[in-house]
Amino acid sequence: MLPRNPIARDTAELPSSSSPSSSAKTRPSSRKHKPSKENDPPSDHNIIVPYSPSHVKSKSPLPPRPPSSNPLKRKLALDTIAAENSLPATTDSGVKVIVRMRPLRKDKDEGDPIVQKISGDSLSINGRAFTFDSVADVEATQHVGVPLVENCLAGFNSSVFAYGQTGSGKTYTMWGPANSLAEENVAKEQQGLTPRVFERLFARIKEEQTKHSDQQLNYQCNCSFLEIREDVKSGVYVENLTENQVSTMEDVTQ
Numbered sequence: 001m002l003p004r005n006p007i008a009r010d011t012a013e014l015p016s017s018s019s020p021s022s023s024a025k026t027r028p029s030s031r032k033h034k035p036s037k038e039n040d041p042p043s044d045h046n047i048i049v050p051y052s053p054s055h056v057k058s059k060s061p062l063p064p065r066p067p068s069s070n071p072l073k074r075k076l077a078l079d080t081i082a083a084e085n086s087l088p089a090t091t092d093s094g095v096k097v098i099v100r101m102r103p104l105r106k107d108k109d110e111g112d113p114i115v116q117k118i119s120g121d122s123l124s125i126n127g128r129a130f131t132f133d134s135v136a137d138v139e140a141t142q143h144v145g146v147p148l149v150e151n152c153l154a155g156f157n158s159s160v161f162a163y164g165q166t167g168s169g170k171t172y173t174m175w176g177p178a179n180s181l182a183e184e185n186v187a188k189e190q191q192g193l194t195p196r197v198f199e200r201l202f203a204r205i206k207e208e209q210t211k212h213s214d215q216q217l218n219y220q221c222n223c224s225f226l227e228i229r230e231d232v233k234s235g236v237y238v239e240n241l242t243e244n245q246v247s248t249m250e251d252v253t254q
C-alpha cells in the first residue's frame, strides 16, 4: 500500500487545521509534474498521476463483451448494486481500487500506525492524503464481493487483484485467517473474500434457477487463483496458471 501506485487518484498535503474529510477532497492548485501520458510513471514516486473524468475517454476500458443469449443477462451498473447493498458509491470505471488497512501485529510491528483513515475513500500516510475508490479500516467487514457476484451472473468476467508488499494481508484478505477454511466454526465476518464470493455466487445461481424454473438456465463457473511473481532473470510471470470448472464450495477450496 505504498503511495506510488499510479491508480491512486489524488493526493494533497493535509492542512493541519482543516477537517480530515474536507482535506481529502482538496486538490493542489497547480501540478507542475503532470505526466504527458496517463500511463507514464511519474518521475517522482511521491507524485500521483491525477485522475479526473476528463482523462476518461468515452470508450469503455473493458474489452468488448460477448453477445448474450441468457435472458438474465443485463448490464449491471456497479453503482446500482452498490446502492442496493449499502456500499459506497463508485465511479463509472471497470476497475475499483480498494485499500484495506491491516492492524499492527504486536509481535512484529513497532511504533504507532502511520496510516490513518480519513473518510470512506481516503487515508493519510504520514500526514499526506490519498484517495481511492474505497478505504476499509481494520474494523471493516467485507462487501467488495457483492458487485463481482452480480456481474458474474450477468455474464461478465470478474477479477480480484490483491496487491501489496509481503505481509500486508493479501492472503488474509482473499482467504481469511489461517485454517479458517478447515475450521467449521469460523465466523462469517472472519472469512476471506474467496469463500464469501463463491458461497454467494452459488446461492444466487440457485435463486435465479428457482425464480426462472421455466427456462433452462445453465451457468458455468471457471475460477483461477494466480500468483504473480517476479524473477530476476525472467521478469514478471504467473505461477501455476490453471483454470478449473467449479460448481460447489469444495471445488473452490480444493
Ligand SMILES: Nc1ncnc2c1ncn2[C@@H]1O[C@H](COP(=O)(O)OP(=O)(O)OP(=O)(O)O)[C@@H](O)[C@H]1O
Pocket (backbone or CB within 6 Å): 101, 102, 103, 105, 138, 164, 165, 166, 167, 168, 169, 170, 171, 172, 173, 177, 178
Ligand atoms: N486484516 C487483518 N486482520 C488481522 N490480521 C491480519 C490481517 N491482514 C493480515 N493479517 C495477518 O498478517 C500476517 C500477514 O498476512 P498475509 O500472510 O495475508 O500477508 P501476504 O500479503 O499474503 O504476505 P506474502 O506476500 O508474504 O504472502 C498474517 O499473520 C495474517 O494473519
